[in-house]
Amino acid sequence: MPPPFLPVAEAKETKMENQSAGISRRRMLQAMGLAAGAAWSPMGAWADPSDSAGAGGNQETKLRVALMGLGSYAARVAEAMQSCKRARVAGLISGTPSKLQEWGTKFGVPEKNRYDYGNFDRIKDDPDIDAVYIITPNALHRDQAIRVAKAGKHVICEKPMAVNAKEGQDMIDACADAGVKLLVGYRMHFEPNTLEVIRMRKAGDFGNILFFQGLCGFRIGDPNQWRLDKALAGGGSLMDIGIYAINGARYMVGEDPVWVTAQQTKTDPIKFKEGVDETVQFQLGFPSGAVASCLSTYQMNHLDRFFMTGEQGFAELQPATGYGPIQGRTHKGELAQPHAMHQTLQMDEMAGILLDGNTPVVPVDGEEGLKDLKIIDAIYAACDTGRRQELRPG
Structure with a gap:
């Protein structure tokens, strides 16, 4: 059964909105979607025409991310990811069918990669998703992260990671048991x-x-x-x-x-x-x-x-x-x-952590x-x- 707070899980309006000091000017332009080779997409954001995770270009492998909880902060993340070189929106999880339809159309996510809170455990069998970014109210993080881990997908969770240290430890243990990584949305660590x-x-x-x-x-x-x-x-x-x-x-x-x-x-x-x-x-x-x-x-x-x-x-x-x-x-x-955009840098660097084993400064x-x-x-x-x-x- 889905959790009892479905409408609220979409209301994550959180917090507020870059990588190490050695980022080159070209790297920053890429992060803003302005580098040479970028093109305007129908979704209204800059997109790389040779997306290796989609059209078979020769770019580096992209991290394919499902967004869980389609509120205003998730919208900011989704828009920022249109400028990412290493990550893209590949799935959606929401308790609101109209949002799944709207976001799926806007961000090019096919119906087969759209889930609700009752059935998202099926991502276990979805080869198009590598990680799930949990952007729901704090008290839902623990149980949702454990379900994602059991489905064999990496977990990215908004901060605070949980409502207390005990729940946070539960999440760490579940991810370790499942052999997946757990990251927290500390965007300032890349600014x-x-x-x-x-x-x-x-x-x-x-x-x-x-x-x-x-x-x-x-x-x-x-x-x-x-x-x-x-x-x-x-x-x-x-x-x-x-x-x-x-x-x-x-x-x-x-x-x-x-x-x-x-x-x-x-x-x-x-x-x-x-x-x-x-x-x-x-x-x-x-x-x-x-x-x-x-x-x-x-x-x-x-x-x-x-x-x-x-x-x-x-x-x-x-x-x-x-x-x-x-x-x-x-x-x-x-x-x-x-x-x-902080979230562009965050998601590109998190792709490097999850796909390449990179170690961030913080x-x-x-x-x-x-x-x-x-x-x-x-x-x-x-x-x-x-x-x-x-x-x-x-």
Whole structure:
């Protein structure tokens, strides 16, 4: 039987919108669909006329991806993938027949590669699909990922990977048992300005890191949306936007925290019901002695800033995680890496991971997702108890 939340599974409007600092200008133009040899397709996006996964051209093998949950974020991913060189939309999974028809026509997915939540286990026998990208509400991720793994397909899952660390571990175990890979949609791990800051940190340009600040938030609208339903979201702002600050602190500082303290503020208990956090302030302590101070909120607009300082310099990203061009500066001047749609870069690089065994600069596997979930669990525990929570390494 299909899960009980089918209409909501289509409502994934998540989050906001590049590869290492060494990406060439041609690589970036390709990612934007503007490189020589691209042609306008009937779907309204740039497409390579010699798609090796389709028309038998001589391009590298493409990762064939089925999108699960056809909401607004999936639409962004699908459009971005029209510019990919290594990945393409090959399947669709939805509880809404009209969406399957509309998206199938738009993105050239034949009826035989369209599934609903009740029958998608049949992808086991579908040779046209290599991986499934799960873009549904957080609470559905675990069970859907396990079903995909049992069907023998690689799993790509939107973040947060699950609603808690236990469920995340279940997903990792299921994928390991099935011999498939599990990746998490950390698009910022491929964004050029972000990767330039990481390169500088690894090169010692900032000296010993002392402090990180992550501010992530917006004023949420419709009070009836799934993100404000604990049964579907697993929480509130922390699960949706706060995970950017958690993950950002880790890749900016270059360490995993060993302790957490946190405080929750709720000004609208009607909109933000029991178990749905409105605003969470949290602090992280790292083995080196560096500390982080972060804010996650659904009640304040224009919060999208990362700042890090070390003994010899600083880095600032603002916006730090939005879909548009990431902007930033360091003590050495403005960051000016080229911009392309984050999801185009993400899916091309994930194709390299799944098809070629490539290793990204910053991990995007299930273990990476699990680390963030353990921190989220600790933050909620700190809010509930008022006490510092210790984190075990790994």
